[in-house]
Amino acid sequence: MSLLTVRELTVDFRTGVRAVDRLDLDLDAGQVLGVVGESGSGKSVTSLAVLGLLQGATVGGRIHFDGQELTALDQRALRRLRGNRIAMVFQDPLSCLNPYYPVAFQIAEAYRAHHRAGRKEAHRVAVRMLERVGIPEPERRARSYPHEFSGGMRQRVMIAMALCLEPDLLIADEPTTALDVTVQAQILDLLRELREEAGTAIMLITHDMGVVAGLADHVVVMHGGRAVERGTVRDVFHRPQQAYTRGLLACVPRIDGPLPHRLPTLEATV
Known part of the structure; x- marks a missing residue:
C-alpha cells in the first residue's frame, strides 16, 4: 500500500482558474517521486493541497496518507499531522x-x-x-x-x-533553486542520505530534469495542471512518450554533444 495516494485531485481558485485537473499520484515509503514541469504547471499547488495549506481555493478528489483521508480532517488534526508526519521544505528559505x-x-x-x-x-x-x-x-x-x-x-x-520530528514524508519544493551547482549537489546528497538512513519518502518538486535524474525513483510530468506522463526515471528519460516531455529533456544542457542554436518550443494554451 502506498504511503501517499492522490486520486482525481482538482484545485479551483475563486478567479475561475483550475490549477490542478484530475491528478493521480502514488508514493511508497522510502521512495522518491519527482514531480516536474514548467513554472505554472501546478506542481507547488499540488503540494500545498496535500498539506491543506491552500487559501481561497476549492480542493476536490481524494488524498490518502497512510490510510487517512486528509481532505476529511479538520484544521486541528491537519496541524498535528503537518511537521510531525509530513514536513515541507519551501522554495525560498529566507x-x-x-x-x-x-x-x-x-x-x-x-x-x-x-x-x-x-x-x-x-x-x-x-x-x-x-x-x-x-x-x-x-x-x-x-x-x-x-x-x-x-x-x-x-x-x-x-x-x-x-x-x-523525523517525518514519514518530506515534500521538497524546488530545494535547489537559486543555488550554485556545488551547493545543489550538497543538498541532493543530504536528501539522498536522509532517504537511505531514515527511510523517509520524498516528493521532489522541481523543473530541473537533472535533479530528478540524480535522486528520484519515479517521475510525474505535469503540464497545465495535468499529469501528461509518468513512470520510472529510466523509462521517462530514455523512452519519453509525450512531446512535452521530450521538449523538457531537450532543454537540459548536454556535455556529450554540441549546444543547440535555440531551445525547443511547444505550442500550448495557458
Whole structure:
C-alpha cells in the first residue's frame, strides 16, 4: 500500500482558474517521486493541497496518507499531522525563516510544537539537527540569525527544521533553486542520505530534469495542471512518450554533444 495516494485531485481558485485537473499520484515509503514541469504547471499547488495549506481555493478528489483521508480532517488534526508526519521544505528559505529569531530557536519551537519538551532539551535537538545537515560549528551557528547564513546554509536550516520530528514524508519544493551547482549537489546528497538512513519518502518538486535524474525513483510530468506522463526515471528519460516531455529533456544542457542554436518550443494554451 502506498504511503501517499492522490486520486482525481482538482484545485479551483475563486478567479475561475483550475490549477490542478484530475491528478493521480502514488508514493511508497522510502521512495522518491519527482514531480516536474514548467513554472505554472501546478506542481507547488499540488503540494500545498496535500498539506491543506491552500487559501481561497476549492480542493476536490481524494488524498490518502497512510490510510487517512486528509481532505476529511479538520484544521486541528491537519496541524498535528503537518511537521510531525509530513514536513515541507519551501522554495525560498529566507522568506520562511523569521528574521528576528536565531535559527536554533526556530527549530526548537517547531520541535516543541509537537513534543512536551523543555527549552533546553529542544535546543539540544536543534543543535543536533544542525550538525546532522552539515552546518559547521553547530553550537556557535545555532545562535546565528537567518541573514547570517548563505542561501545553501539557509536551505540546510529548513531541512533541519523539517526533519527534527523525523517525518514519514518530506515534500521538497524546488530545494535547489537559486543555488550554485556545488551547493545543489550538497543538498541532493543530504536528501539522498536522509532517504537511505531514515527511510523517509520524498516528493521532489522541481523543473530541473537533472535533479530528478540524480535522486528520484519515479517521475510525474505535469503540464497545465495535468499529469501528461509518468513512470520510472529510466523509462521517462530514455523512452519519453509525450512531446512535452521530450521538449523538457531537450532543454537540459548536454556535455556529450554540441549546444543547440535555440531551445525547443511547444505550442500550448495557458
